[in-house]
Structure formats: structure tokens, C-alpha cells
Amino acid sequence: MRTPTWKRKHLDTVIATAVKLILFSAGPVRLVLEEDLRNELPFIMSRISRAPVINPVRQLSSGISSPETLPAGEFERTNVHSPEKRFRFYYFDIRCRGELARFILGAAGVDYEDIRVNLASWPALKDDTPFKTLPVLDFNGVQLGQSMAIARYLATEFGLRGRTPYEQALADSVAEAADDVLASHLEFMFEERSSKKENMKRVFMESTLPDFLLYLDQFQKVYSEEYGYIVGSKLTYADLAVYSLLEQLMSATIIDMNYFSYYKYPTELRKRIMSNGKLMRYINNRPRTDF
Numbered sequence: 001m002r003t004p005t006w007k008r009k010h011l012d013t014v015i016a017t018a019v020k021l022i023l024f025s026a027g028p029v030r031l032v033l034e035e036d037l038r039n040e041l042p043f044i045m046s047r048i049s050r051a052p053v054i055n056p057v058r059q060l061s062s063g064i065s066s067p068e069t070l071p072a073g074e075f076e077r078t079n080v081h082s083p084e085k086r087f088r089f090y091y092f093d094i095r096c097r098g099e100l101a102r103f104i105l106g107a108a109g110v111d112y113e114d115i116r117v118n119l120a121s122w123p124a125l126k127d128d129t130p131f132k133t134l135p136v137l138d139f140n141g142v143q144l145g146q147s148m149a150i151a152r153y154l155a156t157e158f159g160l161r162g163r164t165p166y167e168q169a170l171a172d173s174v175a176e177a178a179d180d181v182l183a184s185h186l187e188f189m190f191e192e193r194s195s196k197k198e199n200m201k202r203v204f205m206e207s208t209l210p211d212f213l214l215y216l217d218q219f220q221k222v223y224s225e226e227y228g229y230i231v232g233s234k235l236t237y238a239d240l241a242v243y244s245l246l247e248q249l250m251s252a253t254i255i256d257m258n259y260f261s262y263y264k265y266p267t268e269l270r271k272r273i274m275s276n277g278k279l280m281r282y283i284n285n286r287p288r289t290d291f
Contacts, residue, residue: 084140087112089150091135092119094289095248096186097147098135100175101154103240106282108158116287148179155237162236170223170231174216174238178245181212185249189291205254213263216242220265228272230265235272242266243273252291 087105091098093116105112117125117134129136130145137144137153144150152172155161162168188200216230225233230242246266249255260267273279 086139088115088138089113089135090115090117090125090129090138092117092122093287094291095244095251096291097179097182099244099248100147100151100179100237100241101135101137102282102286103244103279104151104154104158104160104237107160107235107240107276107279108154109278110158114286148176151175151237151241160235160237160240163232163234167232167236171236171238174219174230175241177212177215178238178241181208182245182248184208185245185252185254189252201254209249209255213266216265217263224265228265228268230269235276239269239272240279243269246270248291 191197
């Protein structure tokens, strides 16, 4: 005898629900297919509630992360900020490769410890950091190294990465490009040989920087949906990466305020940043540094 249409639809719905639940279970689930599965859903839910969940970030005393089994129901949420997390950000008392992370935390309005390491104490701390470099982000006993990895993590944590995987990849591409330009700037800034330093600066000013800003104007036309943003319709960490770069160039007197007027996106971006109360609170109250 054929199953009535309403029961077939009901059966399809319940099976689909069961399959989705199974996919999120780390343990076996017995599924008994009967004509009416309504009585089986409580059984499925009870089995899943007992299934272990793996937390991939548990910091051991050796500094190496190892899997840890969490109690049932305690899922590790990657895209929503957990209020239990306490962030400590370690970097030198300069902006350079650490300011982007500070900008993200500032724009998110997060209460965190901004730990500025002086050069005298750095040798004693070096061996306890990932890759023996700064910056380092520490939260709940877990350490994360490398400036762009930290920036991506924080941007994801606080909704500043983009709405879709493609938008996130676009934001990543701009942030990485801004970091490349920043690296070029820092390279000639810390170059000791005067003749080489002047040549590097000339290439930077005549080619690297203007080419980058012209490209951003073109990029914004294609991928932006809102005034002052490089991707989509909201602030992303890509915008913060670009502004951090430009601000550092102004502090180093490489460019001045008039430089913004030559490019559409940087001009709009500056207005957006100036109207961001949370970020401006950080900018106005941070320690003053030369670079």
C-alpha cells in the first residue's frame, strides 16, 4: 500500500533533520526508520547530546596545542566572540606590524591588555613566544603568533572579516597587499646605508605607494557597496589595514594630509575612520610613538 503524500513529506522532513543531526555528531547514532519517525527524534537528540565535542585549542605547559574533549553541549564557536575570552596583545611600543591588531580590537570595542614590550626585556621573553617573534596574541592560555594570522583571527572573531567566504578572501587580499606596502616602507625606514635608503624611498614614493592606492580606487569601484569601504557594505579589517598603513606613513612624514585628496578611497576611508567612535577612542588615547 502506498504511503499517503502527507506522510511521505513528513518522512522526508524527519529524515533530512536526522541526517543533519548525524553530521554534527561525533559518535554513532542508531537510526530506526519506521513509518512515523516522530518518536525517534527524542532518541536521536539524546544520543547526540552525549557525543563528545573536540576542542582543538588547549594550551599545554609545553606551549603546544593539543585536542581536548569538552563536556557535551559545549561547542567551540568560531564566528561569535566569547565573553569569557580575555585578550592580551604583546608587541613593542611602536605601531609597525602590531597596530592593525590594535585597530581591530579598538574598532570592536574590546577591553584587552595592550602589553608593550621594551627592548631590554625582550630577550628574556623571546624563547617563550611562537616563532620567537612579536606580535603575540594571548587568550585563555593560548598563544597565536604572526601579525596577519592574528589580524585574520580577530577580524573573524569580531565580524570584521566580510559576510561571505568570497568577501573574506577579498578583504584578505587587500589586507595582505597593505601589509606588503607597509613592509616596503619599514624596510627603507630601517635601512642604515644612506645611499640605498634614498633609492628605496624614491621607488616607494614614485611607484609602490601610488600604484597601490590607484589600484585600491579601482578595486573599490568593483567590490564596494558602501561609501568609504573597500569590500561590501561594512567596515572590514582590510579598511583598517589600509588606514593603519597611511597613518604610519603620515607619522613618518612620508606623506601629509593633502596626499589623501589625490585618491578617492583613502579620502572616503579617512572620513569613515574619523566617525568611528570606538576606534577613535583608541587612537586618541594610545601612547604616543614616533612610528
